Amino acid sequence: MKGALSLRRVGLALLAPAVAVVISFTLSAIVLAAIGKSHALVAFFDLGDTPRQQVNSVVTALNRAIPLFLAGIAVSVGFRMGLFNIGVEGQYRMATVLAAALGAVTPLPGPLNILLIIVVAMLTGAAWAAVPAVLKVTRGVSEVISTIMLNFVAVGLAAYLLQGPFKDPDLPPGGNVYTRTLPEDSWLPDLNGLLVAFGLPEPRIRLYGFLVIAVIVGAAVAFLLSRTRFGFDLRATGLSPTAALTAGVDARAMTVRVMLLSGALAGLIGLPELLGKTHAYGTSFTAGLGFTGIAVALLGRNTVTGIALGALLFGFLDRASIPLQFQGVPPSVVTIMQGLIVLSVVIANEVVRRLALARAERVTAEGKTTVTAEVAA
Numbered sequence: 001m002k003g004a005l006s007l008r009r010v011g012l013a014l015l016a017p018a019v020a021v022v023i024s025f026t027l028s029a030i031v032l033a034a035i036g037k038s039h040a041l042v043a044f045f046d047l048g049d050t051p052r053q054q055v056n057s058v059v060t061a062l063n064r065a066i067p068l069f070l071a072g073i074a075v076s077v078g079f080r081m082g083l084f085n086i087g088v089e090g091q092y093r094m095a096t097v098l099a100a101a102l103g104a105v106t107p108l109p110g111p112l113n114i115l116l117i118i119v120v121a122m123l124t125g126a127a128w129a130a131v132p133a134v135l136k137v138t139r140g141v142s143e144v145i146s147t148i149m150l151n152f153v154a155v156g157l158a159a160y161l162l163q164g165p166f167k168d169p170d171l172p173p174g175g176n177v178y179t180r181t182l183p184e185d186s187w188l189p190d191l192n193g194l195l196v197a198f199g200l201p202e203p204r205i206r207l208y209g210f211l212v213i214a215v216i217v218g219a220a221v222a223f224l225l226s227r228t229r230f231g232f233d234l235r236a237t238g239l240s241p242t243a244a245l246t247a248g249v250d251a252r253a254m255t256v257r258v259m260l261l262s263g264a265l266a267g268l269i270g271l272p273e274l275l276g277k278t279h280a281y282g283t284s285f286t287a288g289l290g291f292t293g294i295a296v297a298l299l300g301r302n303t304v305t306g307i308a309l310g311a312l313l314f315g316f317l318d319r320a321s322i323p324l325q326f327q328g329v330p331p332s333v334v335t336i337m338q339g340l341i342v343l344s345v346v347i348a349n350e351v352v353r354r355l356a357l358a359r360a361e362r363v364t365a366e367g368k369t370t371v372t373a374e375v376a377a
Contacts (some may be wrong), residue, residue: 017299017306019351020344021313028337032329040327044320052201057319059195059203065308065315066214066272067286071293072300072307073221074125074265078143079302080225081238081258087147088266089290090154091128095121096270097158100179100281101166103186110185114275117186118213121267128154129263130256137252143259151290162281178282188275210272217268222304234258266290295342301349314338 025044032038047057071088078085099121106113132146168180190206225231233254237244241251269289274281296314300306317338321331 017301017310017345017348019348020299020341023344023348024337024340027340028333031333031336035329037327037329040324040329043323043327043329044317046320046323052203055195055200055203056205059205059207061312061315061319062211063205063208063272063276063315064318065311066208066211067269067289068292068296068314069214069308069311070217070265070269070272071289072296072311073218073304074262074269075290075293075297076300076302076304076307077221077225077234077265078258078262079297081234081254083255083258083262084144085129085132085147085259085262085266086144086294087129087132087150087154087290088262088269088293089288090147090151091125091263091266092269092290093158093287094128094154095124095267096274096285097161097166097179097281098124099267099271100182100274101161103182104180104280110183110187113183113186114188117182117275118268118271121271122264123267125267126260126264129259129266133256133259136259137255159283162283166281168280176283178278178280180280182275182279186275187279190276206276208272208276210276213268214272217265218304218308221265230257269293292338295338295345298342298345298349313341 029038029041032040047054071092074088074091075085099117102120103113103117106116108116128150129147131150132141132143135141135146136143162177162179166179168178171178188209190209191211192202192207195207196202225234233244233249236247237249237251237254244254245251270281270285273286278285292314296307296310299310299313300308317334321334324333325331
């Protein structure tokens with residue numbers, strides 16, 4: 001009986017994302033047909049003609065999925081408690097530019113310097129998230145408003161630091177601006193050798209070594225939220241702050257702690273690209289990961305496993321933007337599709353919630369009827 005109930009709950013949890021993906025693909029097919037490019041839909045599933053091209057496509061999707069997974073995890077921690085940390089974008093921007101600048105000038109051995117970069121990034125993200133947390137618990141300022149406003153501050157401040165004190169003085173005039181390049185011994189090794197060990201052709205693109213750290217972070221967050229007192233207090237406060245207070249949980253302190261944790265996780269978002277590809281922060285550094293992480297967290301229903309699958313899906317869609325351009329389709333179609341997924345998830349979640357509620361009410365009513373009949377007998 002318990003097994004059947006668990007399977008039913010899992011089925012309901014997976015129903016909303018599955019329906020959302022189907023709807024978004026259907027609507028995207030309609031959009032492509034409307035612009036006369038319906039044949040381009042196959043580009044989403046075209047990984048290449050040769051084994052090496054196929055491995056390259058998979059590595060590209062994985063590299064894109066790693067920071068999106070971290071972004072989704074950072075957002076979901078706040079969501080679990082009813083906090084909307086919309087400032088993940090600004091938090092990872094500030095964390096990455098500071099970590100890149102410091103890591104480039106610190107005379108530490110490679111492994112220690114990588115550790116320092118990670119710690120600095122997490123501390124910076126947490127410090128940037130502490131501002132809206134303190135404003136919320138002391139002045140009642142909505143974290144949605146404060147984090148959105150701080151995104152603009154972070155983007156502007158990061159641009160100032162990049163153009164000013166953190167700019168590499170050896171750069172030629174004109175072109176993109178970067179911080180100093182990290183020492184080569186501070187570059188995180190890629191995982192291409194692991195692919196070769198499994199008999200796959202070596203890809204032309206490097207698979208970020210930060211994948212291992214992302215997996216560890218995901219496992220640690222899952223354990224923290226489901227197996228510790230902190231996770232219980234977080235969930236209890238999110239469900240009912242009044243009830244949590246009665247149980248001895250300080251809701252104000254939990255708000256600050258959760259925002260700090262969310263910001264610290266957000267600080268990791270830019271590190272896969274920094275340590276595995278660019279080795280410096282510049283004007284061409286990938287933007288928008290924090291906002292996409294919100295969509296990934298929604299698609300994954302705030303669970304680590306679901307977020308991982310959502311990040312893989314979004315990475316798969318981003319990878320398809322290049323084949324779509326060869327088909328004469330603008331890359332904005334991918335953005336449209338991601339937006340459709342988010343919209344579909346919101347609608348599907350509400351439908352599934354109502355179905356679950358209706359079923360629970362029906363089971364309760366049937367139970368009352370059975371008890372009444374037994375009493376009458």
